[in-house]
Each structure stands twice: as structure tokens, then as C-alpha cells.
Amino acid sequence: MSDSQPDTNQRPRFVAGAVCPSCQEQDRIVIDMGADERRCVACGYVEARPVAPADLPATRVTRAAARRVETPSDPVKLIDD
Secondary structure: OOOOOOOOOOOOEEOOOOEOOOOOOEOOEEEEOOOOEEEEOOOOOEEEOOOOOOOOOOOOOOOHHHHOOOOOOOOOOOOOO
């Protein structure tokens, strides 16, 4: 097999819970990694997959302040019985 040809053994994968934007059918969207697209098996809708990842919304986890440690740590003393 040559490096320039896509892997034909890779099967399209269904996306659980996905709704087709065209026919509104649920669980009919497949991702085809070989063609780099998503399509609906019910109505034939095809859309190219986005190239760049979407921007993450600001949450309390993605803020820089959430990653800072604001409380000092104290040493722990272990006592043997």
C-alpha cells in the first residue's frame, strides 16, 4: 500500500446523538475520516469537517485564575502509634 492513498479499510463511524442539520434525523450522521467529511445516511447531506478547532468558551476551568494556587500549603506531621 502506498502512502499517497487513503486507508480504504477505515470504516465511517456513527456519531451517537448527532442530529442532521438537513433532515433533522437523529443518529444518522457518520464521520468519514478517509474523505474528511461528515454525512447523513438518511438524506445524503454532506459537509466538510472543519479544519481549525473551535474556540473554547470561557469557563472557570479555562481561566488563568483557576490554575493559580491561592492558598499556601502547610506541612503535615505524621504521628506513629
